Amino acid sequence: MRRLRLPVRPDRSAATPVLARVRAWVLACLVVPGALSGQDVTAAAHLDRGEVGVGQTFTLNVVLEGVQRFDQDPVLPDMAAFAAFLSSGTQTSVRIVNGRTTVSLTVQYRFQATTEGTFEIGPVTVEADGEALTTEPLSLRVASAPQPAPGAEGAPAGQPSDPGNIGPDDLFVVAEPNKRRVRENEPVIVEYRLFTRVNVSSYGVTRLPATAGFWVEEFELPQQPQVEQVVRDGVAYATAVIRKVALYPTGPGSKTLEPLAIEAQVRVQRRSRDPFDDVFGGFFNRSSLFNDVVTTGAASPPVEIEVLPLPAEGRPAGFTGLVGDLAIESSVDRDSLAANEAVTLRVGVSGSGNLKALAPPELAFPPTVEAFPPEVSDRLRTTDAGVAGTRTWEYVLIPRAPGTLTIPSVDMGYYDAEADRYETASAAPVDLRVTGRAGEDALPGARARGSVEALRSDIRFIRTDTPRFRRRGETLFDQAWFWIVALAPVGMVAGAAGLRRRRDRLAGDRAYARDRRAARVAKKRLARAARLAGGSDARAFYAEAAQALEGFVADKLDTSAAGMIRDDLRAALRRRGAREPTIDEYVAALEACDRQRFAPVGAEIEERKAFLARAESALSALAGELR
Numbered sequence: 001m002r003r004l005r006l007p008v009r010p011d012r013s014a015a016t017p018v019l020a021r022v023r024a025w026v027l028a029c030l031v032v033p034g035a036l037s038g039q040d041v042t043a044a045a046h047l048d049r050g051e052v053g054v055g056q057t058f059t060l061n062v063v064l065e066g067v068q069r070f071d072q073d074p075v076l077p078d079m080a081a082f083a084a085f086l087s088s089g090t091q092t093s094v095r096i097v098n099g100r101t102t103v104s105l106t107v108q109y110r111f112q113a114t115t116e117g118t119f120e121i122g123p124v125t126v127e128a129d130g131e132a133l134t135t136e137p138l139s140l141r142v143a144s145a146p147q148p149a150p151g152a153e154g155a156p157a158g159q160p161s162d163p164g165n166i167g168p169d170d171l172f173v174v175a176e177p178n179k180r181r182v183r184e185n186e187p188v189i190v191e192y193r194l195f196t197r198v199n200v201s202s203y204g205v206t207r208l209p210a211t212a213g214f215w216v217e218e219f220e221l222p223q224q225p226q227v228e229q230v231v232r233d234g235v236a237y238a239t240a241v242i243r244k245v246a247l248y249p250t251g252p253g254s255k256t257l258e259p260l261a262i263e264a265q266v267r268v269q270r271r272s273r274d275p276f277d278d279v280f281g282g283f284f285n286r287s288s289l290f291n292d293v294v295t296t297g298a299a300s301p302p303v304e305i306e307v308l309p310l311p312a313e314g315r316p317a318g319f320t321g322l323v324g325d326l327a328i329e330s331s332v333d334r335d336s337l338a339a340n341e342a343v344t345l346r347v348g349v350s351g352s353g354n355l356k357a358l359a360p361p362e363l364a365f366p367p368t369v370e371a372f373p374p375e376v377s378d379r380l381r382t383t384d385a386g387v388a389g390t391r392t393w394e395y396v397l398i399p400r401a402p403g404t405l406t407i408p409s410v411d412m413g414y415y416d417a418e419a420d421r422y423e424t425a426s427a428a429p430v431d432l433r434v435t436g437r438a439g440e441d442a443l444p445g446a447r448a449r450g451s452v453e454a455l456r457s458d459i460r461f462i463r464t465d466t467p468r469f470r471r472r473g474e475t476l477f478d479q480a481w482f483w484i485v486a487l488a489p490v491g492m493v494a495g496a497a498g499l500r501r502r503r504d505r506l507a508g509d510r511a512y513a514r515d516r517r518a519a520r521v522a523k524k525r526l527a528r529a530a531r532l533a534g535g536s537d538a539r540a541f542y543a544e545a546a547q548a549l550e551g552f553v554a555d556k557l558d559t560s561a562a563g564m565i566r567d568d569l570r571a572a573l574r575r576r577g578a579r580e581p582t583i584d585e586y587v588a589a590l591e592a593c594d595r596q597r598f599a600p601v602g603a604e605i606e607e608r609k610a611f612l613a614r615a616e617s618a619l620s621a622l623a624g625e626l627r
Contacts, residue, residue, distance in 0.1 A: 041066035043126040045135035052113045053143050055259065055301040056168050057086065060109040060121065060138075067129050068092050068105045076109065077122030082142060083111040086206045086297045087263045112261055112299040113142040166266055166296040169235070171196045173242070173300040175257055178384075181306045184252050185215075185323040185354055186417050187386030192243040192260050192300060194225075195232060199267040201293065205242070208594050209258035209300075212565045213251060215354055219244035219382050246386050248354045252309035261299040268294050314422045316413035318362075324353025324386065326414045328361075330407070330427040338436040339402050345395040347374075347410055347427065352388040355380055360393045361410050368401040373507050405432040518555035522548045522619055526612065533608040538596060541608050545615050546593035549586065552619055556626055566590075578625045586618045 048059040062074050091106045121138040178189040225240035249255055326349055333344045365371045380389035399405050410427040476482050505512055525548035532541040557572050573583050
């Protein structure tokens with residue numbers, strides 16, 4: 001059985017700092033030095049419950065008796081077939097029984113059950129105090145329906161079951177799509193809502209759902225979630241939207257929205273049999289400042305979305321793949337110009353749908369016009385109907401011959417999901433009046449052949465300066481300047497041909513053009529991220545850094561940055577010559593961006609600057625290895 005090594009990190013579920021100091025002071029007075037020397041080191045594992053429902057969380061506790069630290073992190077069995085790892089934390093304890101003091105360390109690994117059935121959790125390997133210890137295997141049953149938490153029976157309706165034990169009905173996350181049956185590329189608006197009837201002091205997203213098969217657009221949410229009071233199944237809850245996205249399915253079939261997992265810190269009233277709580281609890285429990293903070297996890301259940309293919313009948317020739325509505329207009333910055341001057345053609349589309357994935361229209365310019373690749377600008381926003389706004393392409397055109405120039409009409413097809421039919425948006429042709437003459441105007445300032453300008457009307461000497469003497473037998477071919485002058489035109493022609501070939505390739509080969517500008521675009525985005533690093537909006541910083549990381553690889557691989565599948569991305573980078581450690585560092589930087597973008601509290605400024613250096617290093621290493 002393959003095993004998985006998970007890190008151990010501090011848990012925030014321990015008592016408050018004031019109460020912890022009081023306990024430590026009392027224990028320091030009672031514990032006799034050397035009383036721990038004879039204690040044996042043992043390890044055991046147990047589950048907080050033996051039966052859970054699909055989508056519910058459970059905790060695997062690894063208890064180490066006799067010492068309070070590991071030589072190495074525990075090695076867990078592979079549970080990927082039926083559970084997804086959420087988070088981990090630690091707790092320590094000291095007990096005094098009949099004058100004998102014992103210490104223990106408990107590591108709590110929180111998982112979410114994903115598959116129905118009965119499963120065996122293999123032994124956990126622990127190294128401590130120079131010994132290798134192994135725990136007994138455990139059994140877990142995963143049912144299809146949610147199971148009540150231990151101690152939840154008999155709890156009054158609308159009240160949490162046990163203050164120290166958060167049940168599945170006390171705190172949970174739900175994914176709420178506005179549609180469950182859509183057409184291909186039709187937006188699905190999904191809200192991830194947190195429902196709670198306990199006192200949540202803070203929370204963090206521990207696992208974002210994979211978006212394979214979807215183009216994803218994030219909604220901007222306020223720093224502090226807007227809390228509402230609702231009644232769900234007859235129980236009063238406080239609820240807030242913790243994530244909102246617009247998903248555009250990229251292909252037909254049944255799609256699964258994978259769970260979003262969080263870890264929350266919940267304040268509960270202390271209820272313990274600890275004798276020190278009996279002594280001090282009468283005072284501490286009267287104030288919420290000295291309540292316990294319990295760490296619990298929750299995850300949204302998977303949601304199925306049925307995606308229907310777009311109908312084949314009636315599909316127009318210029319269909320763009322857009323589902324929504326579309327309007328087009330085209331214009332030029334002036335309607336009259338001289339030959340060999342530049343004019344700007346603007347083609348703008350407005351409406352709703354996946355406008356970010358919309359490709360520029362195919363325009364057939366006359367052969368007398370030199371056209372350059374368009375510059376793209378967006379004014380888009382994410383609404384409850386999906387992405388809406390305008391996308392504009394600006395073409396620079398240079399007419400080379402005079403006359404009346406007609407820029408052809410622009411036609412783009414789209415699918416109207418509400419009317420269930422295809423439509424075509426069109427922009428009328430644009431006429432330009434080109435003046436001048438192509439031959440002379442192509443060379444501004446050229447004079448008529450044969451014209452002579454008289455400078456003086458006096459005697460014109462053939463030569464007035466002192467002649468230069470040269471040795472007998474010396475020829476012109478022995479002079480270096482002669483060869484420089486003679487070969488300069490050849491070099492200029494070769495350079496012009498190479499420059500022209502490069503410009504033609506940039507205009508006709510989109511993949512080559514994206515590859516050449518990938519590093520420059522990523523550098524600009526990292527510079528914008530550096531300016532945001534010192535601000536108060538950490539999410540904006542990590543969003544800009546993520547765009548730099550994703551955009552660089554998307555340009556190098558000539559693919560779309562949104563909706564990239566990590567496994568396919570790894571395979572593509574390996575095919576391009578990148579080494580596995582470099583790929584791992586790049587993917588780790590991407591995942592760090594994802595976590596920080598949805599964390600409720602922003603990272604510190606120094607942490608952002610350190611991450612920026614990490615992102616630059618990952619991109620530099622990747623650029624050096626890609627072929």
